[in-house]
Amino acid sequence: MIEVRNLHKAFGAVKAVDGVSFTARDGEITGLLGPNGAGKTTTLRMLYTLMTPDRGQVLVDGIDAAVDPLGVRRQLGVLPDARGLYKRLTARENIDYFARLHGLPEDLLKSRRDALIEALEMGDIADRRTEGFSQGQRVKTAIARALVHDPRNVILDEPTNGLDVMATRALRQFMARLKSEGRCVLFSSHIMQEVAALCDRIVVIAHGRVVADESPDALRAQTGENNLEDAFVKIIGSDEGLAA
């Protein structure tokens, strides 16, 4: 479970995140939805302790990120906005590297890695160097290495960015599977159909603030709009930056 309480982060005069609070529960997919530049990535970066919040608290499975950042990172599997791979290593070696950094014993590492390679259907590329991988192959490898330590909480920053239709479908199925395994899945997106199709709960962020935190149905009911797209536009106050 991920709890975020009143997060603030400013870069100079720009308030990137200005009082964000929400809770992402186990066995649910929580979507962080907002236009580009709304503060989604900055919020997530504070969750996985890459950045320190100016104010506010982050709790992951009850561990305070300010007190025990390493403990928090241990509970998290993260697919950041930047998902660079080591191009001179094979996909398998990329996964192994992160597994070892998590301290997985070699036998556990092997079984976890092979299970992920199978689940993500990347057996054909596992022993190829990642140089020249397609966007989809790259995301698969990045997800595998993010989840190799079997984390209870999964954070994905715009996971479908740059993927084609087939890869996007496969990824959505994979996220549903993570949910069914009882994990807490938190992902950000600026694509409302994706959020609507997947999420149990939607947190809408605009201008660094949470403007809505509901289930998709409740969101529709709250705005009085039948169409989710219209509901979002109404909440955010403009249709700027929302891709269809």
Add this chain to the structure above:
Amino acid sequence: MNTVPAKLQRTRAFLTVFLKEVKENLRDRRTLISAFLTGPLLGPLIFVMLINITLNRELDKAEKPLPVPVIGAEYAPNLLDALRVGGVVPGAPVADPEKVVRKRDADVVLRIASDYGTAWRKGEPVQVELIYDSSQSDANTAVERVTRLVEGYARQQGAMRLVARGLSPSTAWPLQVAKRDQATPQSRAVLMFAMLPYFFVITILTGGMYLAIDLTAGERERQSLEPLFANPVPRWKILCGKLAAICAFSTTSLLITLVAFAVVGRFIPAEKLGMELNLGLHFGINALLLMLPLVLLFAALQSMVAAFAKSYREAQTYLSLLMLVPIIPSLLLAVMPIKARAWMYAVPLLGQNLGITQLLRGDGVTAEQIGLCLAGSLMAALIAVLVTTQLYRSERLAISV
């Protein structure tokens, strides 16, 4: 789900990062070539070529027949005979000796005045002129040779005239200078080898360069630093693993270069110039010991400098500039000879320069000097590592673009 004992993670992170960096960079041809081929071997190669050119030129000049255009050769046949014995080949007279010399058509021209014969017979002093251009340094040996031959002939003739008048030749030379050169064959070599420490430094720098760039600027450019930092490993441990990888590469480069110099040292005909060059095992081990703290210092400095760069290319530019810094102490010592004082050994780079020069001279280094050198450089290295660690903790470092 996640039940990995914390103890296990602590021991492995450093080694994991180190091994991964080594493996990844061993697969990069550019890194390999610069770290293990061009970097460490270019130095010895250039060195051997330079030395051989210098030596051969000096040797040639000392032994080879020396053609000298002579004006008025017919007035002084005996002098010319004496010159011929000394290896001078008198040439045809030239019309404009000044121009010939300036245009480097001849190193030196000898001009004998037409009244040479009459003055000689009267026992009056006569003059022979040597026309040369001292700004052309490779002409100097020729000028010296001819001068020495002419003066030798003059002294010999003078002595004979004294003897003919019943006087001892020593009357004319009441004082004699006896030169006692204290240079050993090894210390004579030092002048020529003053730049040797710089070659070692350059090798260390090139050996670690691509890794140092990769460590921050490279990881950031290919956006892998942020996922890396999402792992439950403190950043300083990641940094230490990476520094160790840089050190491993630059130490290997240094070893290759030391071996190359040892091999190459055998092919330098230094003994022909009365020099002795000892680049063998004893020299190699001591030089390695002196240079080791610099390996760590440079690894930290390179990572520090690269961390400021926004891109790979920028980092490359900065690091190339960094390579020029260590040339300062080498140049300083080559141009102005300083009397070494104890504290100087504690100054990084300067200490290594002094120590290696001493080894070359065959004086050896004392334990105290080695101690000062290691302590001073190690201290600087630790400070550099600490500053780099501090830099590595910055929030902005990980964020790509």
